Amino acid sequence: QSALTQPASVSGSPGQSITISCTGTSSDVGGYKYVSWYQQHPGKAPKLMIYDISNRPSGVSNRFSGSKSGNTASLTISGLQAEDEADYYCRSYTSSTTGVFGTGTKVTVL
Amino acid sequence: EVQLVQSGAEVKKPGESLKISCKGSGYTFTNSWIGWVRQMPGKGLELMGIIYPSDSDTRYSPSFQGQVTISADKSINTAYLQWSSLKASDTAMYYCVRGYYYFDYWGQGTLVTVSS
Numbered sequence: 001q002s003a004l005t006q007p008a009s010v011s012g013s014p015g016q017s018i019t020i021s022c023t024g025t026s027s028d029v030g031g032y033k034y035v036s037w038y039q040q041h042p043g044k045a046p047k048l049m050i051y052d053i054s055n056r057p058s059g060v061s062n063r064f065s066g067s068k069s070g071n072t073a074s075l076t077i078s079g080l081q082a083e084d085e086a087d088y089y090c091r092s093y094t095s096s097t098t099g100v101f102g103t104g105t106k107v108t109v110l
Numbered sequence: 111e112v113q114l115v116q117s118g119a120e121v122k123k124p125g126e127s128l129k130i131s132c133k134g135s136g137y138t139f140t141n142s143w144i145g146w147v148r149q150m151p152g153k154g155l156e157l158m159g160i161i162y163p164s165d166s167d168t169r170y171s172p173s174f175q176g177q178v179t180i181s182a183d184k185s186i187n188t189a190y191l192q193w194s195s196l197k198a199s200d201t202a203m204y205y206c207v208r209g210y211y212y213f214d215y216w217g218q219g220t221l222v223t224v225s226s
Contacts, residue, residue: 003154036212038155045205045219046147046155051212089155093211098145098171104154 004029004090004102011108012080020105022073022090028100030071034093037066037075041086049088050075077107085109112136114144114206114217121223122196129192130220132206139187140164143210146180146191149219150202160210161189196224 005023012018022029022037029035035053038046048057050066053073063078073092077084090102117131132144145160159170163182170180182189189206204220207213 034211038213045216046213047216048212048214051214057214091155091157091212098157098160098169099211101155101157 002100004092004100006088006090006102006105008103009106009108011110012077013110014080014082016080017076017078018080018107020075020077020088020090020107022075022092022102024071024073024092024100026071027096028071028092028094029068029073031095032093033068034099035066035068035073036091037064038089038091039084039086040089046089080109082109112208112215114208114215116204116206116217116220119221119223121225124196124198124224124226126196126224127192127194128196128222129190130204130222132189132191132217134187134189134208137208140184142208144182144189145207145209145213146178146189147205147207147213147216148174148202149205158191158204163187163189196222198224198226200224 037050039049040046053068054066065076088105093099113135115133140163143160146158148156158174159180161168161180163184179192201224206217208215
């Protein structure tokens with residue numbers, strides 16, 4: 001099972017919006033509603049930001065939103081802040097294995 | 111408060127065995143899947159496998175099948191990840207996670223260093 005494809009890096013200025021894509025196949029992203037997103041700051045454990053494509057856990061800022069179209073899921077961060085600078089990973093359920101993570105995207109706040 | 115507390119960092123030699131642990135609290139341990147995620151230095155996240163502590167149903171990712179063993183002791187709310195013969199390439203941070211379709215809680219991580 002190959003990792004889902006994410007851009008290596010995305011950057012934006014404070015206050016701007018950025019979108020991170022996560023591309024898979026009809027066997028994973030395109031076939032299920034079980035896409036999740038994780039934020040990881042350096043030296044820290046990852047944190048769940050979005051689950052089931054577009055749901056936010058309690059305590060996660062509403063500046064973070066998720067969506068899906070076909071085999072590509074997206075995470076949008078609006079009103080970009082310095083604290084959003086981190087690595088972001090998507091993940092999808094697959095029927096054939098235990099699921100697959102994306103390759104990861106480094107978000108830089110300019 | 112849900113917590114997953116992992117055992118401490120380990121330094122081992124190639125060929126040695128190792129078992130690291132993850133203790134869950136603040137929820138019914140037997141009602142949720144527990145998984146292990148590997149993160150090699152400077153690299154991304156990889157799910158190694160998951161276990162359902164209630165009946166020990168265990169599922170491994172293809173890359174890790176036969177390389178590690180995942181187990182759980184529901185009497186003490188603890189999941190384990192073990193190696194019978196470590197390799198230098200097992201050097202990584204290992205996280206335990208709660209969940210199946212998504213991972214809502216993560217342990218603090220256990221750094222495993224394998225070096226001669």
